[in-house]
Amino acid sequence: MGDASADSVTLNLLREARDTVKGSPLGVVQTPMIPWGQTSLPPLPVRCNIHIKLENMQKTGSFKIRGVANQFARRPKGGHFVTMSAGNYGKPFAYASQHYGSKGKVVMPETAPLSRSALIQ
Template sequence: MGDVTADSVTLSLLMEARDTVRGSPLGVVHTPMVCWCQTSLPPPPVPCNIHIKLENMQKTGSFKIRGVANQFARRPKGGHFVTMSAGNYGKAFAYASKHYGSKGKVVMPETAPLSRSVLIQHS
């Protein structure tokens, strides 16, 4: 895809990414958006209109699966892929690698909690 700058992001590029994610075999779901006032969260400190996108409902627990779905659709077939993450991107990357049967490795910092490592290994 090359270098992307703010000026190069167009509506058609965003729509293409949206369609790619929608058609992904990774099972990305359409998540709801709810008004803060419909939740059991305490009211915001100042009056405002806040909506919350419930990306925690994705199979991997975060919105990162959307970017991974887009990247995996554009990656060269075959080959080995490596990423560095101790968080949600690493979990989504591991999930996609397993789904596609790709050789993928998530490199994590030594300071990453063991629980994150286990979570990523079992994605």
């Protein structure tokens, strides 16, 4: 992947990424948005219209599966890839590596939660 700058992000590039994610075999779902008032969060001190996007409903628990789906669609199949993550990116990376038959290694800091490490393994 090449260098990116704000000037290189075009509407067509965003549309292409959206279409890639929609067509991904990784099972990325369109997650709902709910108004803040429908949550158990405390009321806000000011009146405003806030919605919460429920990306925790993704198969891997976060929005990062969207970026991973976009990246893996552009990588050679069966390649060898390494990433560094405390877990939030590592989970979808490991999931996609397994799905695409790629060799993936996630380098994690010693302080990463053991539960995330176990999920990635």
